[in-house]
Amino acid sequence: MIMSLSNNKIKYIRSLKDKKFRNEHNTFVAEGTKLVFDLINSCECQLIVALPEIINIYPEINSMSKEVIIASPNEIKKATFLKTPPTIIAVFYQKKSNINKDDLKNKLSLVLDGVQDPGNMGTIIRIADWFGIEHVFCSEDCADVYNPKTVQATMGSIARVSVVYTDLKKLLEELSDIPVYGTLLNGNNIYDEKLTENGLVIMGSEGKGISADIINYIDNKLYIPEYPLGVRSSESLNVAVATSIICSEFRRRSLSK
Incomplete structure (x- = not known):
């Protein structure tokens, strides 16, 4: 577990607003506890960024992603796409749908x-x-x-x-x-x-x-x-x-x- 969200990680998350980079990395961003936990069982998670209190409430988060970062409110504010910063941001790999x-x-x-x-x-x-x-x-x-x-x-x-x-x-x-x-x-x-x-x-x-x-x-x-x-x-x-x-x-x- 990492204790601070680096500028490089912030830039990476922000880059996923652009379809070009989403396709390049085959990833996308989800924000907010409900959305992240809805997706966690259906999409492979690459990165979770959360406030300390969220990690304390949901310690299982540590095993849900390849990388977990505890961030400050200011760091999350820099990374979010929302007007009101969430308590958790996650980067997931895009799903591949197989249709019969x-x-x-x-x-x-x-x-x-x-x-x-x-x-x-x-x-x-x-x-x-x-x-x-x-x-x-x-x-x-x-x-x-x-x-x-x-x-x-x-x-x-x-x-x-x-x-x-x-x-x-x-x-x-x-x-x-x-x-x-x-x-x-x-x-x-x-x-x-x-x-x-x-x-x-x-x-x-x-x-x-x-x-x-x-x-x-x-x-x-x-x-x-x-x-x-x-x-x-x-x-x-x-x-x-x-x-x-x-x-x-x-x-x-x-x-x-």
Whole structure:
């Protein structure tokens, strides 16, 4: 155990704000007791930096990481990405997800097409976790799941949800025997449509929605109606909010059967 956080270690932690360095080191940062302990059993831990009182409360921390450093509040303040410095910061190795595509045929999965905002990305992963959705597939231009803002927004759900970046067209072609749903302004009222317990649900980007070449793969176009019906209020729903409504309706239908 090391008793002080060096400037080099602070620079290393801070560098992981940049995707280039996260990929170079194959690591990412998590901050806060709940998030760190949620991840500790699913991701290999490279480094833990904590205040002395945290080490005293959780002595098992000493065996959870390759390196443990006891830091001062000022040292943690220099290393953190948060406005309010946490009591613990950890660096984890990125997870490698192995997907059995045959297994997907009996499950509901999310497909994200160009979701740009790290906060939205993290919230969607948290929503997937809440509704028991194990897999989230992302286009290559989606926000990085290991962006510090995304990691924090997942509130630990990144430990339980598999997030895979892939060529969506290729994925949808390979899974052509699975129902594909998509949310569109010209879709059919979701509350009137038949929904299956399995399938792929595509959510589009914040500004452009689902891209034209991906729309072609959608079997069932869904729309979340405004209220009162036919009276348009806001232009659209936030993608994370829309994802939550869609997932809730799919699960409600499966529970009522």
